Amino acid sequence: MYMDLLSPSERKTALSMNGEKLQKGAVLSRALVRTTLSRYTDCKVDPRSFEFKKNKFGKPEILWQSDDSRMEWPLHFNISHTSSLIACGITMDTPIGIDIEEKTRKPAKNILSLARRYFTPSEVDYLAKIPDPDAQHKEFIKLWTLKEAYVKALGRGFSGAPFNKFSIVLVAKNGIRISVAPKVLKDSDSSCDCLSENWQFALAELNSSHYMAICIEDDLRSSDSGNGRLPLGLKVWKTVPFLEDTLVSGSEAVTLIS
Amino acid sequence: MAAPPRSLRLVSLRTPRFRVYAAKAETVNKVMEIVKQQLALGADAAAAVTPESKFTDLGADSLDTVEIVMALEEEFNITVEEDNAQNITTIQEAADLIDKLVA
Secondary structure (H helix, E strand, O other): OHHHHOOHHHHHHHHOOOOHHHHHHHHHHHHHHHHHHHHOOOOOOOHHHOEEEEOOOOOEEEEOOOOOOOOOOOEEEEEEEOOOOEEEEEEEOOOEEEEEEEOOOOOOOOHHHHHHHHOOHHHHHHHHOOOOHHHHHHHHHHHHHHHHHHHHHHOOOHHHOOHHHEEEEEEOOOEEEEEEOHHHHOOOOOOOOOOOOOEEEEEEEEOOOEEEEEEEEOOHHHOOOOOOOOHHHOOOEEEEOOOEEEEOOOOOOEEEOO | OOOOOHHHHHHHHHOOOOOOOOOOHHHHHHHHHHHHHHOOOOHHHHHOOOOOOEOHHHOOOHHHHHHHHHHHHHHHOOOOOHHHHHHOOEHHHHHHHHHHHHO
């Protein structure tokens, strides 16, 4: 039972969701995080044993007890859900943000109004120039997931990295770049909450139904993307905790967009 | 029940020790309607919504939340800054903020 893996407070949170479907989703999400993290410790840490804390902005992190007999693994994780899919991203040594969205997710508001309210002027221009409404809608979702992934990777919350203070630029063939408004970068106060640009992105289509965006901190050693490796050294598994685990990156289930 | 006097309303927003329902019932109801519509809640789910309901417990993700904020801005003719938006986690909190901004 997945419920058995959860901590009492996770159970309480899951049960406070409105309706059975949301409750099951919450339980599954915690089960996925715990079982996946456990496997990345070579199963030396039981899924039940993990403890979590939130950083000062509310981003969940692993809390390792300072107990000499146990190793610590420099694992970072981030989760995203839609009504039909939950994604958990794991890295070693580097902060990660992940966001997934159904391709067909139709915002109630008009795309350009949403963009004008929340995105940067250059992103609004990019979207406004797309004549086909379907294509425009898809680009909006892609930009949304990429921006979300960055904010989640940074771990400072929505107000710590306002969407209209950084632009994501999709460059044909190999490039997703982030560009931060110059005023923010030039702040020479070293303790300032500057938005940084040293982040790498990957964008993929999953099962033709979802867009997935991943953002990790740029490791300068691997910033050369010319050698044919998957961006970011990314691998994707389709998982049902304890029941199924299939490597799907490299198959049609995962189509890299950039 | 009569609405509390204006000065009490502002005090109640700053003292977390006790709750006085500062927002007008009408504001709370409008917010609830907007939220239920944005999240397309079925009858059962909609019936379970209370002013204390957290948006995330209702299944709202970040895109839902910004759309809810936009809808509230349009409905009440206000602008919600990012740091305020981040602190609105329940219907009641949204209604409290709206009444503060509209006042």
